[in-house]
Amino acid sequence: MVVKLPLARRCPDQGRSMPGGTVSRNFPKRSTHALTRGEEVSASDLAMAARMPGFNGLKREMLDALLREATVAKLGRGQLLFRQGDTAVSVVIIVEGWVKLYRVTPAGDEVVLNVLSEGESFTDAVTISAAVHTVSACAVTRCRVLVIPADHVVNCIREMPEIAIALVAATSMHLRQMVQRVEQLTSQSAIQRVADFLISFAPCTQGACRIALPYDKSLIAGRLGLKPESLSRVFAKLRLVGIDVRVSEAVVSDVAVLRRLVINDQIRFHGSEKRGQSESFAVLR
Numbered sequence: 001m002v003v004k005l006p007l008a009r010r011c012p013d014q015g016r017s018m019p020g021g022t023v024s025r026n027f028p029k030r031s032t033h034a035l036t037r038g039e040e041v042s043a044s045d046l047a048m049a050a051r052m053p054g055f056n057g058l059k060r061e062m063l064d065a066l067l068r069e070a071t072v073a074k075l076g077r078g079q080l081l082f083r084q085g086d087t088a089v090s091v092v093i094i095v096e097g098w099v100k101l102y103r104v105t106p107a108g109d110e111v112v113l114n115v116l117s118e119g120e121s122f123t124d125a126v127t128i129s130a131a132v133h134t135v136s137a138c139a140v141t142r143c144r145v146l147v148i149p150a151d152h153v154v155n156c157i158r159e160m161p162e163i164a165i166a167l168v169a170a171t172s173m174h175l176r177q178m179v180q181r182v183e184q185l186t187s188q189s190a191i192q193r194v195a196d197f198l199i200s201f202a203p204c205t206q207g208a209c210r211i212a213l214p215y216d217k218s219l220i221a222g223r224l225g226l227k228p229e230s231l232s233r234v235f236a237k238l239r240l241v242g243i244d245v246r247v248s249e250a251v252v253s254d255v256a257v258l259r260r261l262v263i264n265d266q267i268r269f270h271g272s273e274k275r276g277q278s279e280s281f282a283v284l285r
Contacts, residue, residue, distance in 0.1 A: 097143030
């Protein structure tokens with residue numbers, strides 16, 4: 001079996017430079033992916049696919065039929081899965097690692113739309129309609145992805161319409177997530193967004209803990225709609241309330257502080273420098 005993936009292309013994809021610093025919007029109308037060797041799907045890969053929203057409602061024989069032609073591809077950090085404007089050739093399910101979805105503006109700036117992890121799928125809708133990708137997708141860590149050829153998906157839908165309903169359910173979930181992301185970007189402050197992000201990866205619900213950062217800080221900034229320098233300022237403020245964000249982890253003195261920050265991002269001082277006392281900080285309740 002083979003999997004359609006690009007050769008050694010790396011992201012971010014900045015397009016072709018044009019006079020005046022703009023980016024060419026003449027993306028290829030057909031996929032330019034090369035063929036690379038894939039590996040067989042394991043039992044654990046199939047089990048993960050069976051737990052995915054939409055797919056978890058399929059009968060076992062339907063899921064087996066859908067995944068019969070699937071293979072697993074390994075991606076290196078920075079490897080491009082597809083580019084904005086490429087023809088969709090497969091449904092992709094992340095088995096391990098992180099993948100970012102992004103667009104490149106006419107000015108050449110990268111806009112991160114989402115960062116997906118294991119157990120999440122994408123390209124569902126564009127694949128079954130033979131459309132072109134409106135975003136680019138790139139592995140931001142070492143990844144393993146489950147790839148289902150588009151023609152096989154369409155054939156399965158013709159024989160088992162329930163599969164189409166499962167794909168629609170997955171697409172609907174993606175839409176809900178995008179609406180939630182837009183709401184977060186428009187209604188939350190930078191501190192609230194960062195606190196909410198850290199909580200989502202916290203290994204505990206109370207007390208002190210260490211939170212491993214899933215990917216680099218520049219991508220975290222893009223994911224949260226912030227400039228890297230704005231994210232650095234937020235990290236500096238968080239140190240005042242016992243949250244020390246380091247290279248690859250955040251050391252949190254109390255997870256409850258993060259939860260309060262999501263509700264109220266105001267930080268106030270206790271103590272007085274004029275009296276020679278040390279300063280302490282607390283989140284407003």
